[in-house]
Amino acid sequence: MLKIVGFGSGAKDNMTLEASAAISSAQLIVGYNTYVDILKQYFPDKEYYSTNMMQEKERCQYAIDMANEGRDVVLVCSGDSGVYGMASLVYELADEGTDIKVISGVTAANSGAACLGAPLSHDFAVISLSDCMTPWELIKKRIRAMAESDMVMCIYNPSSRRRAGYLKEACDIVMEVQPADTVCGYVRNIGRDNETAGVLTLKELADFKADMFTTVYIGNSHTKIINGKMVTPRGYKVV
């Protein structure tokens, strides 16, 4: 049996009961180095197999092979394993005979939103700025479409050394449609000891130095600041 488990933000508390039970009963836990290091704090006496970034395919294949040999394997991802996680890759690699179960978790969009207030209380989109596996032109098209239809956006992977200017470019696209003082927010290191969060304008976000541990939120025309929190109302009709 192969369980693909999202363990949430990284704070043990943000894990679901099911994720926690699956990890603690597994015979083998497979994952990316950084994630495995987090889990070793909570589940020290387990067997782990970890690999570096960019070795996703090899790691998933190993988890599949071990499950096919009859072991109880958990493949771990941060957040939800179905959101930019390993679940789809496992389905693509495995054959019909592999027994697979996806265990959902809290993705960064939601754990980060809780830090900021309630930015995602109405229709929203989750978009990654990573162009490793998606053409940048398509990403920009999606950002424009979301802005034009007044969707709140949650942006994953807003920046990296190679993609330093991408967040600015994304904000500039949104500013062609939405005002520069649109309410935005960021959360860095969600659920970790050094978690920080802040509310800022779209214009400020364009020049904000995000890193790969930052999740970014762009509000819509209804998003406002209430007592320092970023809040999108549940409804737009005046009742």
Place this chain on the structure above:
Amino acid sequence: MLKIVGFGSGAKDNMTLEASAAISSAQLIVGYNTYVDILKQYFPDKEYYSTNMMQEKERCQYAIDMANEGRDVVLVCSGDSGVYGMASLVYELADEGTDIKVISGVTAANSGAACLGAPLSHDFAVISLSDCMTPWELIKKRIRAMAESDMVMCIYNPSSRRRAGYLKEACDIVMEVQPADTVCGYVRNIGRDNETAGVLTLKELADFKADMFTTVYIGNSHTKIINGKMVTPRGYKVV
């Protein structure tokens, strides 16, 4: 202190450790009748205050008042309290002096996705078809924008007695842009004993009888069926 807690799908297992701890240590649990009935199974010896649908404002105000009187109050929502939940309404009603903490949970988009396979493994949007508090014209505009930018969509509240034709109308809009055999999926009663899920085409979805306990997924041009599961690949670039 007022904690606004999303308890996930309704299966106890889908709750985070933090949500479970907050509920079990609360002095008062406030929520919608149906949700309170679910929680009473897991936490029978607690004080509950529940009201009917459409009484959200009164319920949130009661929770705020009790917290302001010094009680440890938990306001519960299914899924994530920040996604079409009560978190934003509480921020709108409370004043600066109320101590508020949002505790994130697994929203139906993610718990349902795990039942279907991995439909949300790339950029996606969450959109509600309920026009109680949002103009239907805006909802349709958003659906068109999602389809035109090839975003996977997760649809909440796809149908109700009054809105029987809305899902069909939404699918018809998508079919103006995407082929009729686009891979779609539904999950009904996520996390409950009578949970059902299925994969179908966009054309079939247009005539599907969804109810208010159903969450619907519309794939993008890359979404495919693998061994009966709905899977959107993590990347679209051929590596």
